[in-house]
Amino acid sequence: MKNNTFSFDLLAEQGSARAGIFYTPHGPINTPVFAPVGTQATVKAVTPAQLKETGASLILSNTYHLYLRPGADLVAEFGGLHEFMQWPGPMLTDSGGFQVFSLSGTRKVDENGVTFKSHIDGSYHRFTPESSIAVQEQLGADIIMAFDECAVPDDLSYNRKSMARTHMWVERCIKAKTRNDQALFGIVQGGIFPELREESARFIAALGLPGSAIGGLSVGETKAQMHAMLEVVDPLLPRNKPRYLMGVGSPEDLVNGVKRGIDIFDCVLPTRLARHQAAFTQTGRINLMNSRYSRDHHPIDEKCQCYTCQNFTRAYLRHLVVAKEMLASTLISIHNITFLVSLMAHIRQSIFDRTFDDFAEEFLQNYTASKKTGD
Amino acid sequence: MKNNTFSFDLLAEQGSARAGIFYTPHGPINTPVFAPVGTQATVKAVTPAQLKETGASLILSNTYHLYLRPGADLVAEFGGLHEFMQWPGPMLTDSGGFQVFSLSGTRKVDENGVTFKSHIDGSYHRFTPESSIAVQEQLGADIIMAFDECAVPDDLSYNRKSMARTHMWVERCIKAKTRNDQALFGIVQGGIFPELREESARFIAALGLPGSAIGGLSVGETKAQMHAMLEVVDPLLPRNKPRYLMGVGSPEDLVNGVKRGIDIFDCVLPTRLARHQAAFTQTGRINLMNSRYSRDHHPIDEKCQCYTCQNFTRAYLRHLVVAKEMLASTLISIHNITFLVSLMAHIRQSIFDRTFDDFAEEFLQNYTASKKTGD
Numbered sequence: 001m002k003n004n005t006f007s008f009d010l011l012a013e014q015g016s017a018r019a020g021i022f023y024t025p026h027g028p029i030n031t032p033v034f035a036p037v038g039t040q041a042t043v044k045a046v047t048p049a050q051l052k053e054t055g056a057s058l059i060l061s062n063t064y065h066l067y068l069r070p071g072a073d074l075v076a077e078f079g080g081l082h083e084f085m086q087w088p089g090p091m092l093t094d095s096g097g098f099q100v101f102s103l104s105g106t107r108k109v110d111e112n113g114v115t116f117k118s119h120i121d122g123s124y125h126r127f128t129p130e131s132s133i134a135v136q137e138q139l140g141a142d143i144i145m146a147f148d149e150c151a152v153p154d155d156l157s158y159n160r161k162s163m164a165r166t167h168m169w170v171e172r173c174i175k176a177k178t179r180n181d182q183a184l185f186g187i188v189q190g191g192i193f194p195e196l197r198e199e200s201a202r203f204i205a206a207l208g209l210p211g212s213a214i215g216g217l218s219v220g221e222t223k224a225q226m227h228a229m230l231e232v233v234d235p236l237l238p239r240n241k242p243r244y245l246m247g248v249g250s251p252e253d254l255v256n257g258v259k260r261g262i263d264i265f266d267c268v269l270p271t272r273l274a275r276h277q278a279a280f281t282q283t284g285r286i287n288l289m290n291s292r293y294s295r296d297h298h299p300i301d302e303k304c305q306c307y308t309c310q311n312f313t314r315a316y317l318r319h320l321v322v323a324k325e326m327l328a329s330t331l332i333s334i335h336n337i338t339f340l341v342s343l344m345a346h347i348r349q350s351i352f353d354r355t356f357d358d359f360a361e362e363f364l365q366n367y368t369a370s371k372k373t374g375d
Numbered sequence: 376m377k378n379n380t381f382s383f384d385l386l387a388e389q390g391s392a393r394a395g396i397f398y399t400p401h402g403p404i405n406t407p408v409f410a411p412v413g414t415q416a417t418v419k420a421v422t423p424a425q426l427k428e429t430g431a432s433l434i435l436s437n438t439y440h441l442y443l444r445p446g447a448d449l450v451a452e453f454g455g456l457h458e459f460m461q462w463p464g465p466m467l468t469d470s471g472g473f474q475v476f477s478l479s480g481t482r483k484v485d486e487n488g489v490t491f492k493s494h495i496d497g498s499y500h501r502f503t504p505e506s507s508i509a510v511q512e513q514l515g516a517d518i519i520m521a522f523d524e525c526a527v528p529d530d531l532s533y534n535r536k537s538m539a540r541t542h543m544w545v546e547r548c549i550k551a552k553t554r555n556d557q558a559l560f561g562i563v564q565g566g567i568f569p570e571l572r573e574e575s576a577r578f579i580a581a582l583g584l585p586g587s588a589i590g591g592l593s594v595g596e597t598k599a600q601m602h603a604m605l606e607v608v609d610p611l612l613p614r615n616k617p618r619y620l621m622g623v624g625s626p627e628d629l630v631n632g633v634k635r636g637i638d639i640f641d642c643v644l645p646t647r648l649a650r651h652q653a654a655f656t657q658t659g660r661i662n663l664m665n666s667r668y669s670r671d672h673h674p675i676d677e678k679c680q681c682y683t684c685q686n687f688t689r690a691y692l693r694h695l696v697v698a699k700e701m702l703a704s705t706l707i708s709i710h711n712i713t714f715l716v717s718l719m720a721h722i723r724q725s726i727f728d729r730t731f732d733d734f735a736e737e738f739l740q741n742y743t744a745s746k747k748t749g750d
Contacts, residue, residue, distance in 0.1 A: 069697065319449075
């Protein structure tokens, strides 16, 4: 039997920023943490061995995608997602709800769930709180998510209704759950409305789940609105449980999130940017297609310890990009993931050292400055 | 100064099959050897670290492609091809001749060289024996090739003329060569005509170069014709120098080539097949798109020690293929390269053990049998 304890050790705090360890059946997660996304049971363009070398601990995969292809029953037959894709570390699956709302062409929400059309072959499917949990139990991730509705953020009356539904659904998810080696996280919703976010945070906090998530952000609202919502929920969520900001984000979002009490982040950004030739540096993103790098002897980032920066010049990477070689996506993905994972490691250390505020200020200053000059 | 000796130790023979070591400035090459192809300064979809894990020693890159993009002067500025693409082992560049004839839309051959149109941007360029050597000296591979003309194999009068030109050009290449840390190989031509192949082999053998190559095969002739040409040149080429069969081949071609005195092979096949979802097994190729593999718990090849076969099921690989994930190309490329490299290692050992004939017969029987059943 696997250990059913998902304990969270809060080791240090500076303001709202927190450093801790979240224990899972597939190993501990040092928080704050950035989780790369393996949408279809693969973090695009990198092998699990390369991913491990980036320092990544937790990775995310998408229930909607895996349910449609190859099917959760097949993944279960192959011993679950860890075994199927050969990721030995901690994993998280979302509930499928977000993709149903963002990818599926046609969908119909009712009190019991969502009927939707597959983006792959147009076939009809239905997710309910119960079926989402059943699928996530077949996939077997360490952290699973309550089925929720992600509403457009600025419609007050719809968000009120949708939040109530999300609250009803999380209670049904708790009842539906049968495995004790998976941690179920509830999701705070409420759009850009402080009163709804407050109500939702109080509701989710009261459930006594091993972790809380904040959904419905980074979906079109401004950065200031996102920060305001985080500041509303921060004091209301349990201090002794991890908080997960879903689908975020960029380097500056990670710093700003930690500052407002977030422990876990995930985003497709590092791998998606890589496929568009963009790489993170300490001073902002650069695009390696740019001819200015054609004879650049430097690595992407002088300070970076990743395989890419330890071995290859910007000129070589640009050559791969221009020649449309797949290796470009692989090498830039390795760098971008390493960049975010290392950023989180630096942030974590700075919280222990009580220098996080300085680190955050300096990072944001350098990073913003570069974005202004454009690339 | 680098060592300018390219010595070849012939360690064992069985019939015409040979096992040896060819020493280069970037390390020894155990022969017979299969060289993966890194057309544009990358073996497609794999990193140098992954490539090293396959057991590959020698790799090939294409002068035509690198001359056009990123340019040989740029590669030279970055310390040569080894440094630019971070391959620390032995490398070989072709002369550019073959691609000029196979890829360039428009070309005009004269006694001094070839004028051709770039397949990238339509610009005009010219290769001569002297410029091909100059470019290959800028690229800096360990083994470089004489500039030759690869003619259609079945036109006797054209092949006679073309062979004479190739012979004139190799002498100009020898004169043009200035670096002593690169081994220049001459190329035997002559199409499918035994009398021309014989004349060409005698001519190339008499030049005293550190190695010989056989060009103009695997370009449309039958397997029987290829084998017949190899049998013509085998007794005529120096026994104490390596022989390289250019652009070959498939598993069965490698076995049949070694049987006829070949030491070095190169081909894009393992990586090109991988991008079309096809993988080598002991009994033939399989295509991982096939639905029969959707719930197959086995690796591609039970006996294979590669990263892919040690970790992933056919079902997972099929999922990646169906989901159009880049990782499919990477993992199948790793397997296919390892398969050919391991095949050569087995062949080599069997020559030492004097069991090569049995090994070859059994391999060809199993491999052909599977192809008949189709896939």
